[in-house]
Amino acid sequence: MDRCGECGFEYDLPNAPNAPALITKGAAEFDAILQDSGTDMRSRREPTQWSPLEYGCHVRDMLLVQRERVLAARRRHRPSFDPMGRDERVDHDGYAEQQPVDVAGQLTMAAQLFVNVLTRLSPEDWDRRVVYNYPRQAQRSLRWVAIHTVHEVNHHLLDVRRQLA
Ligand SMILES: [Zn+2]
Numbered sequence: 001m002d003r004c005g006e007c008g009f010e011y012d013l014p015n016a017p018n019a020p021a022l023i024t025k026g027a028a029e030f031d032a033i034l035q036d037s038g039t040d041m042r043s044r045r046e047p048t049q050w051s052p053l054e055y056g057c058h059v060r061d062m063l064l065v066q067r068e069r070v071l072a073a074r075r076r077h078r079p080s081f082d083p084m085g086r087d088e089r090v091d092h093d094g095y096a097e098q099q100p101v102d103v104a105g106q107l108t109m110a111a112q113l114f115v116n117v118l119t120r121l122s123p124e125d126w127d128r129r130v131v132y133n134y135p136r137q138a139q140r141s142l143r144w145v146a147i148h149t150v151h152e153v154n155h156h157l158l159d160v161r162r163q164l165a
Pocket residue numbers: 004005006007008009151155
């Protein structure tokens with residue numbers, strides 16, 4: 001089983017049907033953090049590290065991109081995807097200029113939209129495959145895509161919590 005060396009997350013693929021609940025939980029935690037007006041969301045603690053607000057924007061956009069990838073996998077045979085452009089979006093979408101409370105609501109909605117698509121997968125659909133380019137190019141099942149998305153949410157929650165500690 002793949003394991004993230006930094007946060008300890010394990011890619012437990014049989015647990016994929018629980019991904020909707022795990023993503024909903026993680027998004028709710030992100031939402032609560034971004035709504036906390038007593039905390040500085042905008043400052044980068046390190047010049048090369050995203051601020052909590054920028055991480056929130058990234059997770060929102062990542063959830064929207066993953067939703068489109070899962071939908072593509074249902075209608076096409078083994079689709080491959082362009083990178084989401086995580087670094088370019090910081091500027092192109094003006095992450096640092098957005099309102100944390102707005103991003104909190106958008107992140108929650110993005111999670112709902114993604115979770116809705118996951119909950120409509122049949123057991124066979126979970127085995128549909130995509131060509132995924134991160135962390136290396138490989139064929140991945142939608143189970144892996146869902147679990148990887150749980151990891152993204154949880155890993156970035158850790159990134160943000162470290163900054164708030
Ligand atoms: Zn991790």
